[in-house]
Structure formats: C-alpha cells, structure tokens
Amino acid sequence: MKLPHLFRPDLIALSVLLTSVAALTAFSFIDILCTAAGQRRRLWLAAGAAASGFSLWSMHFLVVQAFLPREAVSYSIPLVVASLCGAIFTSLTALVCVVRRTQTPLAATVTSLLMSTGLWIMHLTGTAAISAPRAVHLHPFFILLAALVTFLFCGASLQTVAHSQSPAGAGPVWRVSSACVTSLGLAALLSVCVITVPLPTQFALLLQPWMQNTSSLSVVGVAGVTGLIAAAAFLSTSMERYLSRQSRIRMAMIAQLQESNTLREAIVDSALFAIISTDLNGMIRSVNRAAIQMLGYSAQEMIGNMSLLHLHDPAEVEEQAIRLSVQLRRGIPADVEAITTLTGDQRLDEREWTYMRRDGQAVPVRLSISPLQFAGSANDELSSQQGFLIIAQDISAQKSAEQTMRRMALYDPLTGLPNRTLLEEQIIRSLALAGRHRLQVSLAVIDLDRFKQINDSLGRLVGDEVLLLLSRRLTETVRTSDMVVRLGSDEFVILMPGIEHPRQSLDVMQRVLQALSEPICLEGQEFYVTPSIGISAFPNDGHDLNTLLRKADRAMYKAKSRGRNSVAIFSSEFESEASSLLAMDSALRRAIKRNEFFLVYQPIFHIPTGEISGLEALIRWQQPDGSVLSPAGFIPLAEETGLIFKIGEWVLRTACARVGMFSRAARKPLRMAVNISPYQFRDPQLLQCIQETLATTGIEPSQLELEITEGVLLDDSSEAEETIRQLRTLGIQIAMDDFGTGYSSLGYLKRFPIDRLKIDRSFVTGMESTRNDLTLTEAVIKMGHSLNAQVTAEGVESAQQWQYLCEQGCDDAQGFHLARPMRAEQLLEFLLSRAEEQVSARLAAHRPAVSFDVN
Numbered sequence: 026m027k028l029p030h031l032f033r034p035d036l037i038a039l040s041v042l043l044t045s046v047a048a049l050t051a052f053s054f055i056d057i058l059c060t061a062a063g064q065r066r067r068l069w070l071a072a073g074a075a076a077s078g079f080s081l082w083s084m085h086f087l088v089v090q091a092f093l094p095r096e097a098v099s100y101s102i103p104l105v106v107a108s109l110c111g112a113i114f115t116s117l118t119a120l121v122c123v124v125r126r127t128q129t130p131l132a133a134t135v136t137s138l139l140m141s142t143g144l145w146i147m148h149l150t151g152t153a154a155i156s157a158p159r160a161v162h163l164h165p166f167f168i169l170l171a172a173l174v175t176f177l178f179c180g181a182s183l184q185t186v187a188h189s190q191s192p193a194g195a196g197p198v199w200r201v202s203s204a205c206v207t208s209l210g211l212a213a214l215l216s217v218c219v220i221t222v223p224l225p226t227q228f229a230l231l232l233q234p235w236m237q238n239t240s241s242l243s244v245v246g247v248a249g250v251t252g253l254i255a256a257a258a259f260l261s262t263s264m265e266r267y268l269s270r271q272s273r274i275r276m277a278m279i280a281q282l283q284e285s286n287t288l289r290e291a292i293v294d295s296a297l298f299a300i301i302s303t304d305l306n307g308m309i310r311s312v313n314r315a316a317i318q319m320l321g322y323s324a325q326e327m328i329g330n331m332s333l334l335h336l337h338d339p340a341e342v343e344e345q346a347i348r349l350s351v352q353l354r355r356g357i358p359a360d361v362e363a364i365t366t367l368t369g370d371q372r373l374d375e376r377e378w379t380y381m382r383r384d385g386q387a388v389p390v391r392l393s394i395s396p397l398q399f400a401g402s403a404n405d406e407l408s409s410q411q412g413f414l415i416i417a418q419d420i421s422a423q424k425s426a427e428q429t430m431r432r433m434a435l436y437d438p439l440t441g442l443p444n445r446t447l448l449e450e451q452i453i454r455s456l457a458l459a460g461r462h463r464l465q466v467s468l469a470v471i472d473l474d475r476f477k478q479i480n481d482s483l484g485r486l487v488g489d490e491v492l493l494l495l496s497r498r499l500t501e502t503v504r505t506s507d508m509v510v511r512l513g514s515d516e517f518v519i520l521m522p523g524i525e526h527p528r529q530s531l532d533v534m535q536r537v538l539q540a541l542s543e544p545i546c547l548e549g550q551e552f553y554v555t556p557s558i559g560i561s562a563f564p565n566d567g568h569d570l571n572t573l574l575r576k577a578d579r580a581m582y583k584a585k586s587r588g589r590n591s592v593a594i595f596s597s598e599f600e601s602e603a604s605s606l607l608a609m610d611s612a613l614r615r616a617i618k619r620n621e622f623f624l625v626y627q628p629i630f631h632i633p634t635g636e637i638s639g640l641e642a643l644i645r646w647q648q649p650d651g652s653v654l655s656p657a658g659f660i661p662l663a664e665e666t667g668l669i670f671k672i673g674e675w676v677l678r679t680a681c682a683r684v685g686m687f688s689r690a691a692r693k694p695l696r697m698a699v700n701i702s703p704y705q706f707r708d709p710q711l712l713q714c715i716q717e718t719l720a721t722t723g724i725e726p727s728q729l730e731l732e733i734t735e736g737v738l739l740d741d742s743s744e745a746e747e748t749i750r751q752l753r754t755l756g757i758q759i760a761m762d763d764f765g766t767g768y769s770s771l772g773y774l775k776r777f778p779i780d781r782l783k784i785d786r787s788f789v790t791g792m793e794s795t796r797n798d799l800t801l802t803e804a805v806i807k808m809g810h811s812l813n814a815q816v817t818a819e820g821v822e823s824a825q826q827w828q829y830l831c832e833q834g835c836d837d838a839q840g841f842h843l844a845r846p847m848r849a850e851q852l853l854e855f856l857l858s859r860a861e862e863q864v865s866a867r868l869a870a871h872r873p874a875v876s877f878d879v880n
Contacts, residue, residue, distance in 0.1 A: 642679075818835050
C-alpha cells in the first residue's frame with residue numbers, strides 16, 4: 026500500500042479535543058447509570074449511547090476528512106446512518122458492560138469483540154459512503170493489524186472505564202487523563218484504520234483554506250453539532266448528578282426525620298406515664314399506649330372525638346373551678362379552662378386529679394399540664410401555643426399504700442378500732458362543734474379488770490380473741506355517733522359527742538358495763554371480764570384531749586378503788602387526791618435519797634414460856650416536819666410506783682444486819698420477821714437478794730422469817746409455789762400474815778408449805794366482845810396445828826386476850842399489852858433488862874410483869 030503523502034493535522038487535533046470532551050461526558054453518564062434504576066436507568070442508557078456514539082462517529086468523520094482532498098466529495102446518506110448506528114452500538118455495548126460490572130475475562134473478551142465489530146461497521150460503512158477516486162489499494166497485513174489494534178484498544182478502554190468507577194479512579198485527575206489518553210488512542214486507531222481503505226488520489230494542501238468548500242463546511246457542521254451534543258450531554262449529566270445528589274440528601278433527611286419521628290413515637294409509647302396532647306379547646310390530638318391502657322379507650326375513640334372533660338371527675342373539676350375563681354379573683358368556668366389554667370408565672374401545673382375509665386372506675390393520677398408550643402415568634406408566645414401537653418401518672422398503688430399506712434397509723438392492728446392519733450383528730454372537730462352548739466362531749470376510759478390473768482393463764486392468743494369479742498360488744502353497744510378507741514393493751518376510750526346532759530353518757534356507760542360483764546365462752550371455758558369506767562366531760566372538766574383523758578383516767582382508778590366493775594364520773598375531789606399522790610410520790614423518792622426511813626422492832630413472845638422468841642421489823646418514815654408515817658401511808662404508793670423494790674431490799678438488809686446484835690443481847694438466837702410485798706415476792710431477783718443478805722450478815726437462814734399475804738398465793742400459784750419451795754430449801758421460814766382477812770382457803774394451805782399462821786389483830790381484838798371472833802380464832806389455831814404450822818396472834822392488847830390464847834394453845838403472840846414497837850437502841854436496853862430479870866415467875870401467873878411504852 027502506498028500511504029498518502031499529505032493530511033490535515035488540524036482536523037485530527039479537533040477530533041481529539043471533541044473525543045476528550047465526549048469521554049468526560051461518558052464518565053458522567055456512567056456515574057448516573059450506576060445509581061439509576063428501572064425506567065430511568067434505561068432512558069439514561071439510551072441517551073448515553075446516542076451521545077457517546079455520535080461523538081465517536083463525529084471523530085471518525087473528522088479523521089476521514091483529514092485524509093481527503095480538498096475537492097468536493099459526496100456522501101451516501103444510508104451508509105452514513107449505518108456508520109452512525111455502528112458507533113452507537115459500540116457505545117451501548119461499552120456502557121452496558123461497565124454498568125453491569127461484568128468484568129470477568131470472558132465477559133471482557135466478548136464485549137471487546139462486540140465493540141471492535143461496531144467500530145469496523147462504523148469505519149467500513151463510513152468510508153463506503155464517500156464517493157471519490159481511489160488512490161490507495163487494500164493490503165491484507167494492514168487490515169489484520171488494524172483489527173488487532175482495534176480489539177486491544179477496546180479491551181484497554183473497558184479496563185480504563187472500569188477503573189474509573191473504583192475509589193482509586195474516581196478522582197478528576199484520573200478521569201481527565203483517561204479521557205485524553207482514550208481520545209488520542211482512538212484518533213490513532215482510526216488513522217490506522219483509514220489508511221487501510223482506498224482513499225482519493227488528490228489531497229489538499231495543509232495550509233490551504235478549507236472553509237471555502239462544501240467539504241470544509243460539513244466538517245465545521247459536524248464538529249459544531251458534536252460539540253453541542255457533548256455540551257448538552259455534559260450539562261444534562263451534571264444537572265442529573267446535582268439533582269441526584271440533592272435527591273439523596275433530601276431522601277437522607279426524610280429518612281432521618283422518619284427515624285427521628287419513629288424514635289420519638291417509640292419513646293412516647295414506651296413511657297410508663299400516660300401522655301396526651303390536646304388543642305387549645307381541650308380536644309385530644311394524640312395519646313400514647315400508656316394512656317390507652319390507663320383509660321380503657323381506643324386511640325380512635327379519643328383522638329378528635331373526646332375532650333379532657335370526658336376523662337375527669339365532674340365534681341373535682343367544679344371544685345377546682347371554685348378554687349381558681351377565688352385565687353384569681355375572676356370567674357373560671359367548670360370546663361377545660363378549670364383544668365388547664367396555670368396560676369401565677371407557672372409554666373407547669375402539677376396536682377392530683379381523678380380520671381374516669383371507660384368502665385366507670387376511678388383512677389387517681391398525678392397530672393402535669395404544660396403549654397404545647399411549636400417554633401414561633403419569640404415575642405408572641407400565644408401565637409406559637411398550639412394546645413396542652415398532659416402527662417398523667419397512675420398513683421393508685423401510692424394511694425393504696427397511703428391508705429394502708431394511714432390505717433396502720435390511725436387504727437389498731439388487732440381490733441381495727443381507731444387509735445389515739447385518730448382520736449386526737451376527731452376530738453378537735455367534736456369539741457369545736459360542741460362549742461358552737463353549746464353541747465357537751467364526754468370521754469370515757471375503760472380498763473378491763475384483771476385482764477392480765479387471762480393472758481397469763483390462757484395465753485395471749487386467747488387474750489386477743491377476748492379483746493376482739495369485747496371490741497365488737499363495745500361497738501354494738503354505743504351510739505352510732507360515738508367513737509370506740511383502743512388506747513392500750515386492755516384499755517379503751519369512748520368519745521361521745523353531742524351530749525346534752527351528763528345523764529346521757531352515764532346511761533351509755535351503764536349499757537357498756539352490762540355488755541362487757543356478760544360471760545365469755547372460748548375453748549370450752551366460760552369466764553367473765555369486768556370493766557372499770559371513768560368519765561370526764563367538756564367543757565366542765567377540760568378543753569383538750571390530754572386534760573379530759575387524765576381526768577377520765579383518774580375517775581377510772583376511783584372506780585377500781587371502789588371494788589371494780591363500776592362507773593365513776595370525775596369530780597374535783599379526785600384531782601386533789603391525785604395532786605396529793607403526786608406530791609407523795611416526789612416526797613417518797615426524796616426520802617429514799619435522804620435515808621429518811623428507819624426500822625422499829627416489836628418483840629414476839631412465846632406463850633408457853635413467856636420468853637421472847639423473835640422480832641418483827643416494821644418500817645417508819647421520818648418526814649422533814651418531824652412527823653412519823655406508818656407503812657399504811659406510803660407502802661401502797663411505793664408498790665404502785667415500783668419504789669417498793671428499793672425500800673423492801675433496804676428493810677431486809679437492815680433487819681438482818683441487826684439480828685446478831687439483838688441475839689447477843691437476849692443471850693439466845695432470835696428470829697427476825699420481815700414483811701415481803703407481793704411485788705417483791707414476784708421479783709425474780711428476790712432469791713439472789715436474800716442469799717446475798719444472809720452471806721453478808723452471817724445469820725442463819727432459820728433466823729429469817731418472811732411474812733407474805735394470802736394474795737401472793739392467788740396471783741400466780743405455780744410461781745408462788747416454786748418460790749416458797751426454794752426459800753424453804755434455803756432454811757428460811759414462811760409466815761402467812763393477816764390470815765383470815767383475805768381469800769382464806771384450806772386448799773392453798775394444804776398445797777403450800779407454810780411454817781406459821783399469823784392471826785389478824787381484828788379477830789384477836791374481837792374475842793372479848795364477839796363470839797364469832799372467838800370461835801374463828803380457836804378454829805385457826807387448831808387448823809394451823811393440824812397442818813404442822815406455828816400460830817402467832819397479833820394485836821394482843823389485854824391480859825384476858827393473853828389468857829385465852831394460852832388456853833387455846835396458841836404458840837406466839839405480839840401486841841401492845843406485851844411490848845410496843847421500839848427503835849434499835851430501846852430494844853437493846855429492853856433485851857438486856859429482860860435477860861437479868863426473872864420473867865418466868867411473872868409468866869407463871871400468865872401475865873407479863875411489865876409493859877413498856879416506847880413512843
């Protein structure tokens with residue numbers, strides 16, 4: 026083949042430039058196609074193939090024109106169209122391959138072959154469309170070389186475009202470089218292809234003006250159209266990328282908003298509190314799941330169909346409207362405004378309301394109401410307020426707990442009766458009402474007599490059942506307006522308001538007395554519980570609970586002192602007695618600290634011999650004014666206040682400490698009789714105290730005689746029996762003092778090992794005037810001897826009494842006729858003088874020789 030000697034490089038340069046722009050446009054098409062889908066993707070694929078194919082065809086046209094002579098040539102339109110279709114086919118094949126990312130070796134080879142075929146179709150039909158004399162003949166070698174170069178170029182182009190879609194090749198520098206290299210390679214390829222086909226024999230000179238002929242005008246037209254197409258394609262793809270980017274941003278924002286809304290809705294629906302939003306008129310706009318569960322309505326029933334008023338208790342709304350009207354000094358209607366009105370500068374209102382469920386059940390809630398505002402003018406808050414946000418917390422459990430705590434705080438857990446705390450609340454209202462209507466309020470204190478015996482003998486469970494039964498009796502007996510209160514373990518209070526006359530409260534208490542005195546049958550046993558009742562009244566006895574309770578309590582103790590099972594109405598005399606007892610209690614405590622007590626000793630004579638056989642220690646209280654108080658004046662108070670333990674221990678230790686001195690003066694061992702209070706006898710520390718006293722004083726246990734009363738054996742016979750057994754095991758003697766005045770029973774005399782019976786002075790004094798006392802004294806002496814017990818007569822005040830006791834075989838006697846109680850110094854002189862005299866002669870005549878007055 027003979028190569029042409031002249032061609033136009035300007036056209037080749039123009040073709041390279043247009044091809045570079047078309048390559049960049051193709052990259053834009055590829056970017057769009059990689060993100061588009063469906064019909065949009067197919068449309069862009071067609072547009073990209075057409076634009077890129079036309080650019081490729083125009084480049085081929087310009088390269089061919091570069092090798093044609095300047096004379097005019099003609100073209101075959103059908104072949105030109107066929108050439109253009111080949112270029113479009115090539116572009117379409119490349120775009121499809123790149124977009125589908127089918128980069129396997131087989132796919133790349135097939136695509137390269139298809140692209141090469143398209144290029145050759147474009148080239149052959151394009152050159153065939155030119156009518157001009159041929160000057161060059163085909164050579165097989167150049168045809169094969171052009172085909173090989175075309176195949177390799179298509180494969181390289183596919184790799185370049187594929188690389189441009191990777192992160193490493195996505196930059197503008199790589200794409201511009203790739204476009205330039207691709208355009209140069211394509212121009213070179215087409216140039217090689219051009220010279221392999223016949224060309225005209227004449228060429229225009231390189232510098233000859235080419236704009237003056239038809240061929241030149243066609244070149245300009247093709248180049249211009251190609252440039253316009255490339256520009257339009259570039260602009261459209263750039264706009265598409267921009268719009269796609271904006272669309273992605275918008276979709277991302279929408280997705281973010283949707284996610285945010287979904288999250289917000291999830292948060293609201295997951296809230297444990299009911300959340301409700303309304304408009305300014307109170308119509309419900311939204312609810313969460315907790316609100317639906319709380320109220321029992323569905324969301325469709327509430328949203329847009331219900332107002333806040335449907336959820337609230339009408340009575341509460343009306344009360345709130347009245348309260349706000351007074352507070353704000355303007356009329357507030359009993360509607361939504363009463364619920365949503367905020368007071369003062371508050372932006373949040375919190376208070377307790379009652380919601381009404383669909384089934385009519387009331388639900389106590391703590392409501393937080395705040396304005397619902399959207400973004401608006403900062404200076405116009407009303408314009409931005411769209412409604413109200415209500416957050417409701419179900420406080421049913423809290424209210425139930427409060428009710429339980431209130432019941433625990435105000436009611437007795439065993440009987441369910443009100444306690445003192447509730448009594449304090451109620452009596453304030455009762456006293457205020459009574460003061461306005463000039464009525465009285467009576468307060469009764471009820472104490473169950475000897476209730477401790479039931480607990481001790483039958484157990485506390487039975488005792489609780491008894492309290493429950495008596496509580497029901499009290500509640501059923503009093504008036505409906507009265508309040509029964511459990512004040513202590515076995516103590517009750519009855520509040521009686523609206524009393525017009527004191528007789529009314531007394532009648533009520535008489536019924537109570539009768540009801541409580543009825544027999545009680547539990548566990549197959551029948552027993553009785555009697556009450557002692559004291560009554561005080563407002564306004565005569567006091568104006569507050571503490572005063573009325575104190576005076577009713579004082580009246581109750583007065584009823585006990587009268588023999589129990591009775592009713593006593595408070596009198597001013599009780600107050601003076603109480604004051605005296607309080608003063609006595611204080612004086613008694615001071616006496617213990619100041620050692621104002623002392624002992625006197627009364628000798629006890631053995632009747633058959635007339636000798637002194639023992640002594641009885643008697644306590645006296647030397648008061649600051651010089652007067653001396655006998656045990657009867659302070660021992661009962663000491664027992665009540667618990668001071669008897671200190672006093673009794675002092676008496677025991679002091680008396681035992683002087684037994685040795687008195688025995689030496691009498692020249693024989695004397696026994697010391699010491700009175701033991703029932704409270705002392707029940708003291709668990711009594712045995713230890715006696716043992717310590719015997720150890721420190723050094724006296725023999727047989728020299729100590731403890732005098733107890735009959736009541737000790739009745740209080741708790743089992744414990745008393747055990748204590749007496751332990752005392753007698755130590756060698757201590759037990760004497761029954763004041764025998765015959767209490768609950769004398771042959772049963773306990775047989776059961777308890779008593780060493781001595783002491784006949785009460787009331788029987789001894791009456792022997793001279795009353796036959797019954799004489800007979801009883803004789804019977805006691807015989808009974809004591811039959812039980813192997815010694816018998817001592819107290820209160821012997823005449824020779825006739827002494828004579829009779831001698832005749833009846835009484836063992837010992839004491840009294841003023843024989844010797845008065847005397848202090849330790851006087852007793853020492855008496856014992857020494859008795860030791861020196863011959864008393865046996867005087868006693869032989871059954872009369873003491875001398876009587877001492879030691880006052």
